[in-house]
Amino acid sequence: MSDSQPAVSRWSWHILARRDAIAGLMFIAVAVFGLWASRNYAVGTAFRMGTGYVPRLLCWLLLGLGALVMVQGLRSADAGSPFAEARYWRAIVLVPVSLLAFALTMDRFGVVVAALLLIGIGSLAGRDVKLSETALTAAVLVVLVVTIFIWGLGLPIPVWPES
Amino acid sequence: MEDFFANLVLGFQVALTPTNLGFALLGCLVGTLIGVLPGIGPVATVAMLLPLTFKLEPVSGLIMLAGIFYGAQYGGSTTAILVNLPGETSSVVTCIDGHQMARQGRAGAALAIAALGSFFAGCFSTLLIALFSPPLAKVGMSFGAPEYFSLMLLGLVAAVVLAHGSVVKAIAMVVLGLLLGLVGIDGNTGGARFTFGTIVLSDGIGFVPLAVGIFGLGEIIANLTSPGKQRSLVQEKISRLWPTAEDFRLAWPAVLRGTGLGSLLGVLPGGGATLSSFAAYVLEKKIAKDPSRFGNGAIEGVAGPESANNAGAQTSFIPMLTLGIPGNAVMALMIGALTIHGIQPGPQVMTERPSLFWGMVASMWIGNLMLVVINLPLIGMWVQLLKVPYRLLNLAILLFCAIGVYTVNNNVFEVMLTALFGVLGYVFIRLECEPAPLLLGFVLGPLMEENLRRAMKIAGGDPMIFVERPISLGLLIATVLLLLVVALPAIRGKREEVFQEG
Numbered sequence: 001m002s003d004s005q006p007a008v009s010r011w012s013w014h015i016l017a018r019r020d021a022i023a024g025l026m027f028i029a030v031a032v033f034g035l036w037a038s039r040n041y042a043v044g045t046a047f048r049m050g051t052g053y054v055p056r057l058l059c060w061l062l063l064g065l066g067a068l069v070m071v072q073g074l075r076s077a078d079a080g081s082p083f084a085e086a087r088y089w090r091a092i093v094l095v096p097v098s099l100l101a102f103a104l105t106m107d108r109f110g111v112v113v114a115a116l117l118l119i120g121i122g123s124l125a126g127r128d129v130k131l132s133e134t135a136l137t138a139a140v141l142v143v144l145v146v147t148i149f150i151w152g153l154g155l156p157i158p159v160w161p162e163s
Numbered sequence: 164m165e166d167f168f169a170n171l172v173l174g175f176q177v178a179l180t181p182t183n184l185g186f187a188l189l190g191c192l193v194g195t196l197i198g199v200l201p202g203i204g205p206v207a208t209v210a211m212l213l214p215l216t217f218k219l220e221p222v223s224g225l226i227m228l229a230g231i232f233y234g235a236q237y238g239g240s241t242t243a244i245l246v247n248l249p250g251e252t253s254s255v256v257t258c259i260d261g262h263q264m265a266r267q268g269r270a271g272a273a274l275a276i277a278a279l280g281s282f283f284a285g286c287f288s289t290l291l292i293a294l295f296s297p298p299l300a301k302v303g304m305s306f307g308a309p310e311y312f313s314l315m316l317l318g319l320v321a322a323v324v325l326a327h328g329s330v331v332k333a334i335a336m337v338v339l340g341l342l343l344g345l346v347g348i349d350g351n352t353g354g355a356r357f358t359f360g361t362i363v364l365s366d367g368i369g370f371v372p373l374a375v376g377i378f379g380l381g382e383i384i385a386n387l388t389s390p391g392k393q394r395s396l397v398q399e400k401i402s403r404l405w406p407t408a409e410d411f412r413l414a415w416p417a418v419l420r421g422t423g424l425g426s427l428l429g430v431l432p433g434g435g436a437t438l439s440s441f442a443a444y445v446l447e448k449k450i451a452k453d454p455s456r457f458g459n460g461a462i463e464g465v466a467g468p469e470s471a472n473n474a475g476a477q478t479s480f481i482p483m484l485t486l487g488i489p490g491n492a493v494m495a496l497m498i499g500a501l502t503i504h505g506i507q508p509g510p511q512v513m514t515e516r517p518s519l520f521w522g523m524v525a526s527m528w529i530g531n532l533m534l535v536v537i538n539l540p541l542i543g544m545w546v547q548l549l550k551v552p553y554r555l556l557n558l559a560i561l562l563f564c565a566i567g568v569y570t571v572n573n574n575v576f577e578v579m580l581t582a583l584f585g586v587l588g589y590v591f592i593r594l595e596c597e598p599a600p601l602l603l604g605f606v607l608g609p610l611m612e613e614n615l616r617r618a619m620k621i622a623g624g625d626p627m628i629f630v631e632r633p634i635s636l637g638l639l640i641a642t643v644l645l646l647l648v649v650a651l652p653a654i655r656g657k658r659e660e661v662f663q664e665g
Contacts, residue, residue: 020329023594027335034342037357044352047624051354054612058342065335072331091387092589095380095561096582102565103578115562122561125387126554137555141562153215155570 024070031063094125110158111150115142170521171293177522178529183223187526190227191533194234198241199545201248203560205235206492206602207379210371211567213500221504222519226526228500229480232493233285233527236436236473237534240277241545244270244465253436253472256444260457260464272406273465276414278538280470284422285531288477291426292484293524296513300485303510308617309628313638315611318432318488320642322603324649333600336591340604341611343368351616363576370499371571373605376581377598378492379564381588383557388589406462414466417447421467425474430481435491439475440468477527484520485510488607492599495606 034055041052098121106114116138123134149155177183197208209228216224235251242250244261257277264273306314323333346357347367358364406414424446425439447467448457457464480497482488487508489495501508506516513520538545568581591598622628630636 019594020332023332023335023596026590026594027339030339030342034357037359041354041356042352045624046619046626049351049616049619051349051352051356054615055342055345055356058338058345062335062338062342065331065338068331069329069335072329091384092586095384095387096586098561099380099565099578099582099585102569103575103582106569106575106578111566115566118562118565119558122558123554126557127387129554133555134558137558141559145562145566149566149570153218155215157566157570157573 018073018076020073020076021070022073024066024068024073027062027066027069029066031059031066034059034062091125094121098122098125107158109161111145112142112159113161115145166297167293170517171525173518174521174523174525177222177518178226178525182220183226183522183526184529186219186223186227187230187530188533190230191234191530191537193227194231194236195238195534195537195545196548197231198235198238198250198254199548200556201242201246201250203382204251204378205232206496206599207375207382207560207564208235209493209496210374211379211563213371213496213503214567214570216500217503217571221501221506222522224500224504225497225519225523226530228497229523229527230530233473233476233530234534234537236469236476237278237281237538238545239472240281240465240469241274241538241542242549244273244277245546246549251436253440253476254469255437256440256468257465259444260459260461263458263460264462264465267460269460272410272462274542275406275539276410276418276462276466277469278535280414280418280421280466281473282531282535283418284425284470284474285477285534286528287422288426288429288474289524289527289531291478292481292527293521296481296485296520296524299481300510300513303486306486306510306634307632308614308621309632309635310638312611312614312618313629313635313642314486314488315607315614317638317642317645318482318490319600319603319607320645321432322490322600324645328595328597330649332596336596336598336601337604340601340606341608343373343601344605344608345612350613363574368580368605369571369577370496370602370605372568372577372581373584374492374496374602375564375568376584377588377591377601379560379588380581380585381592381598383560384585384589385592386553386557410462414462417463417466418470420446420450421470422474424467425471426478428471429475429478430490432482432488432490435479435493436472436476440472443467443471473531480523480527483508484512484523487512487610489603492602495602498606 038052038055038059041055042050043052043056044050046053098118101121102114102118105117119134119138119141123129123137146159150157150159178187193208193212194205197203197205209231212228212231216227219227236253239249239251239254240257240261242248243254243257244265247258247262249255249258261273261277264270319337320334323330323337342357344367346364348355348358348365355365421439421443424443425436428439428442429435444464444467447461447463448454451457451461451463479490479494482490483494483497487498487510489498498508501512506512506519564581565578568578569575571577588598591601618628619626628635629639
């Protein structure tokens with residue numbers, strides 16, 4: 001992965017785009033957020049631990065580890081960037097969106113509508129979508145879901161829209 | 164010894180009921196299915212199907228979930244040999260020589276050796292579970308809070324050491340998992356943690372959304388975003404399934420070595436199927452008279468790792484069943500399944516619920532027998548499945564993820580949470596952060612905190628209690644040694660070498 005890119009100079013801000021530098025930043029961000037969110041938790045003592053004792057301890061630990069990962073990333077020779085292959089933003093957005101659509105429709109409109117929405121949006125996340133093929137898949141999957149989950153296993157989930 | 168046979172009889176009585184036979188078969192079929200299909204692994208599948216087992220008897224549910232895990236080890240080899248794609252991460256090394264064998268027209272022999280080796284390994288390691296679990300559980304019974312805390316710490320550190328990639332990153336992932344496990348109302352003080360004033364988070368983050376999101380959805384997104392992999396299915400008909408006498412002569416010592424190595428590595432925290440298969444391949448290559456045969460269709464390169472991954476998958480049940488300590492992500496889910504059924508995982512499971520423990524052990528042997536039949540005579544059926552295009556499979560997996568998560572509590576919030584964890588899972592893949600340590604931390608977090616608190620109560624807040632009690636001290640020394648060992652450059656090089664194969 002590293003050979004596709006020219007070597008970046010040591011102190012250019014590009015090194016922040018290195019994989020481990022970003023990973024370190026992610027851990028640091030979570031730790032700082034955790035420390036902020038737990039600022040009012042009672043810490044207590046080792047004998048009588050409060051709500052915040054363990055969470056704050058772990059946040060400080062994560063902060064240190066994150067810094068270590070970041071430093072390692074900045075110093076490593078591997079200039080691999082996690083962005084190199086991330087071209088297909090569609091999947092990154094549409095896969096979660098398809099689940100959200102399922103979640104928002106499930107209770108009111110039932111599993112058939114929710115599943116069709118999920119498949120419709122989910123199919124757009126891939127490349128070379130064929131409408132007829134997707135429609136056929138959707139039909140097969142919906143029939144499968146209703147037979148297995150509702151008739152077969154008797155799960156108490158709504159099938160059709162509420163009238 | 165008499166006890167042993169009485170227990171086995173009890174186990175077979177449980178496992179041979181039509182219902183449990185049916186669930187074992189179902190688990191093995193689903194396991195083979197996901198094993199054959201690249202793109203979805205046992206962790207995501209077990210998490211997805213977990214809610215469906217809630218209505219079953221605990222033993223039936225566990226029999227099915229266990230079948231999925233070891234079944235996937237059988238199925239993974241089929242794809243590795245015929246398509247040169249690992250169906251599971253534990254069959255990555257099988258691709259190397261297995262696919263070469265297939266190109267030389269020896270696909271049948273490779274498949275048969277993989278299945279028979281797995282069967283032998285499965286039987287042997289099931290026996291190990293039956294033999295070694297009772298004494299280990301006895302040891303576990305004597306553990307108090309400080310010992311448990313130290314044991315879990317050792318488990319987490321070992322999981323990190325044996326994961327691939329950067330150790331520091333893996334430790335950070337464990338800590339992240341521990342933090343996620345804390346979300347919700349603190350049972351001891353009644354204070355809310357990281358709930359941001361919401362009610363939906365007061366029960367904590369469910370492990371089904373977390374596991375399905377990170378292991379299932381993250382993988383789907385990664386599949387969709389990476390450039391399409393070429394599948395080169397070996398098209399010739401698999402005419403000769405039975406290996407030659409020469410194949411057998413070369414393969415059986417490798418099967419024995421793989422089984423031994425896999426059984427050993429499976430018990431270790433962090434071990435399991437994947438590590439076992441990698442290590443077995445390296446071992447076979449090291450001791451071969453002519454290492455250059457490897458990579459060109461050496462049958463030992465199939466026999467060793469395939470036996471090892473099955474042995475490792477099965478023996479990883481030992482620490483889970485006897486101590487309540489999960490060694491890998493699937494075992495973490497099993498712990499979750501037990502808890503949901505109201506069974507406190509730990510050494511008392513074996514004495515309080517002997518039919519659960521022995522029923523599961525017996526079902527593993529039956530399951531392995533079923534898997535040989537499922538995989539050898541029916542191989543053609545699974546090969547057909549590989550012709551279904553990825554884009555359609557992804558849709559099916561996506562839908563089953565959504566429904567699986569929804570059915571846990573009929574709660575749409577958990578589906579949304581899954582979407583969020585899916586994005587996170589993808590980020591982890593891109594940043595090369597192993598997600599398995601996170602799941603272990605997530606499951607062990609609350610247990611560790613509970614034991615830490617109890618230990619501190621016993622000792623009046625003095626942390627010296629962990630070094631004053633001999634068993635706890637021993638476990639802590641082992642933990643420190645493990646960390647030191649990874650820090651040594653020589654070992655680090657070796658560790659990278661093991662994971663570099665394939």
